[in-house]
Amino acid sequence: MSDVDLNNTCLRIIKVLNELEKQSALERSGSTEISHEESMLAITGDTGEFFSILLSSMNAKRILEVGTSVGYSTLWIAYSLYQNKENSRLSKRSITTIDNNQLKIKKATTNFSNAGVSDIIEIIEGNAIDVLKQLSNNVNQNPDDQSQYFDFIFLDADKENLPEYFDLAISMVKKGGVIVTDNVLYPEEYRPSMAKYIEHIRKKDFVQSVTVPIGHGEELSLKIR
Ligand SMILES: C[S@@+](CC[C@H](N)C(=O)[O-])C[C@H]1O[C@@H](n2cnc3c(N)ncnc32)[C@H](O)[C@@H]1O
Secondary structure, eight states: OOHHHHHHHHHHHHHHHHHHHHHHHHHHHTOSOOOTTTOOOOOOHHHHHHHHHHHHHHTOOEEEEEOOTTSHHHHHHHHHHHHOHHHHHHSOOEEEEEESOHHHHHHHHHHHHHHTOGGGEEEEESOHHHHHHHHHHHHHHSTTOGGGSEEEEEEOSOSTTHHHHHHHHHTTEEEEEEEEESOSSSSGGGHHHHHHHHHHHHTOTTEEEEEEOSTTOEEEEEEOO
16 A cells, blocks of 8 residues: 555545544434444543554554444554554554444444545444454464464453453453453443453453543553553
8 A cells, every 4th residue: 555545544534534524423322312232332542542553653453443333443453554654554453343232343344434434344243242252263373373362452342241342352462452342431330341351351360451531431451561
């Protein structure tokens, strides 16, 4: 891809992100009637910016996301993959993203196409636990094949199953890779689930983890061995 094509794709991603941000702002203000089932429930813009910087600095290439919704966070992740020109020319980049809501997947598919990034994104429709088990089996069948491991995994689906998601995710993230979990601080109704989650991960001596108070609160967990 030429520099011009890369710049054009970045501009297209930003355009779609801007449109989705308007939609997200309307949802948050409560000025539009939308069911929980249909709402974006997206990360905040500064969280997206944070992800993009983190991913670029890690030179992350293989990313897994649990909870696509309409693709807002996915597009921030994609932005980091196109922004890094050397990386985008030299290496294979991919985002695998999972959701179980057909309507949202349809919207995400349109958003990825409008942003010109469909070729690097695979959407898997299904229940997160089933898909994670399948992906983890694939990775662990060839444990020496480093190319199968993910650099970055973002957990942003239901909160009750987070400890199980984390245990499956940690088996698929490479050493030095990062798992990020949204909603550690907000909304407050998630706090009991989040407290159990934090207790679960902070017991693990192979993980260094910290809560970053940006957006809804992001738990950043580094696999140290
Ligand atoms: C908070 S939204 C994701 C927002 C998105 N990451 C963003 O920031 O733009 C959570 C998504 O997870 C999906 N979801 C919830 N429970 C799930 C499950 N058990 N399996 C798969 N997807 C699930 C929902 O359909 C919803 O689209």
